[in-house]
Amino acid sequence: MSDVLNQAVEALNEKLGGADFEGSAKFAIEGSGAVLIDSDGARVSDDEADVTLTADADTFQGIMDGSENPTSAFMTGKLKVDGDMGLAMKLASVLA
Secondary structure: HHHOHHHHOOOHHHHHHOOOOOOEEEEEEEEOOEEEOOOEEEEEEEOOOOOOEEOEEEEEEEHHHOOOOOHHHHHOOEEEEEEHHHHHHHHHHOOO
């Protein structure tokens, strides 16, 4: 498992803070793998999800550390969303 994925799982679980996230979302990090978020928290997994957010490692890191706005990343094509857009927006508010 890559350091990028391990750091992503840690950062996402910290941001979620035990919140009950309904549904499932997958962050596909280009060249690294995928992290799944569901009611159990975040973990490394490439399982099917209600929404998949795809970005390169730099964009993903920026979203995690707050230097990249998820909505702006989506609007500029740095972040691709496939699936439940409402769930993606809910996730963005949790991560902000």
